[in-house]
Amino acid sequence: MPIATIKILEGRTEEQKRALVAEVTGAIHRxxxxxxxxxxxxxxxxxxxxxxxxxxxASDKKPL
Known part of the structure; x- marks a missing residue:
């Protein structure tokens, strides 16, 4: 039972998180x-x- 923990900075959308977990799951499977x-x-x-x-x-960095 693989468990992947991903730490990301706040602010990602739910759609981005869905895509991320789908890709990570697929990579582990493959x-x-x-x-x-x-x-x-x-x-x-x-x-x-x-x-x-x-x-x-990160909160002090200016956006690109």
């Missing part, structure tokens, strides 16, 4: 042969105030 019905995907939304890269909080 690569290790686990039955789709046995694959669990957990998405953990992280607040931007709880994530930093190079000493800068």
């Amino acid at each position: 690569t290790i042969g686990a039955p789709v019905e046995n694959i669990t995907v957990i998405i953990e939304d992280m607040p931007k105030t709880n994530y930093a890269v190079a000493g800068i909080l």
Whole structure:
């Protein structure tokens, strides 16, 4: 029973999350042969105030 945990920054749509879990489930199924019905995907939304890269909080970064 494979379990994949994916941590992403908050703000993704439900549709994006649906696509993500479908792709991850398919990748696990194809690569290790686990039955789709046995694959669990957990998405953990992280607040931007709880994530930093190079000493800068994601909440402090300016959008591109």
